[in-house]
Amino acid sequence: MNTGDRLPPLEIPITRTLIVAGAIASRDYQDVHHDPELARQKGSPDIFMNILTTNGLVGRYVTDHFGPRAQLRRVAIRLGAPNHPGDTMVLTGTVEEVDGDTATVRVVGANSLGKHVTGTVTVRVPA
Numbered sequence: 001m002n003t004g005d006r007l008p009p010l011e012i013p014i015t016r017t018l019i020v021a022g023a024i025a026s027r028d029y030q031d032v033h034h035d036p037e038l039a040r041q042k043g044s045p046d047i048f049m050n051i052l053t054t055n056g057l058v059g060r061y062v063t064d065h066f067g068p069r070a071q072l073r074r075v076a077i078r079l080g081a082p083n084h085p086g087d088t089m090v091l092t093g094t095v096e097e098v099d100g101d102t103a104t105v106r107v108v109g110a111n112s113l114g115k116h117v118t119g120t121v122t123v124r125v126p127a
Helices: 016-025 036-041 050-065
Strands: 008-014 071-081 088-099 100-110 114-124
Touching: 008 050, 016 050, 050 071, 050 088, 050 100, 050 114, 088 114
Parallel strands: none
Antiparallel strands: 008 088, 071 114, 088 100, 100 114
């Protein structure tokens, strides 16, 4: 791993099942993550992904790239455009810094509305 290395893009289809399952798995029962009618009443065109699901997908993207020995040390993300069913999020990453066996990766996840998630992941990859 070297500074400037780019991770290959990962396309994630945003399905209704992914959104609802992620919310349930993270015990986030907010209606905007599972009830389309209530989401519309609150101003959203449909249900949308919660931050915990996004956080997990970002972590998976980085650990899948660096392999089974990769250890997440820090994940710091910000949400932007929502992930709605029927869209696709494309995750991309660039290694910003390397210090021994630890790297900081800048991650961006974009969908048809714009950037859904931006942030950095610190990952340790023991020899």
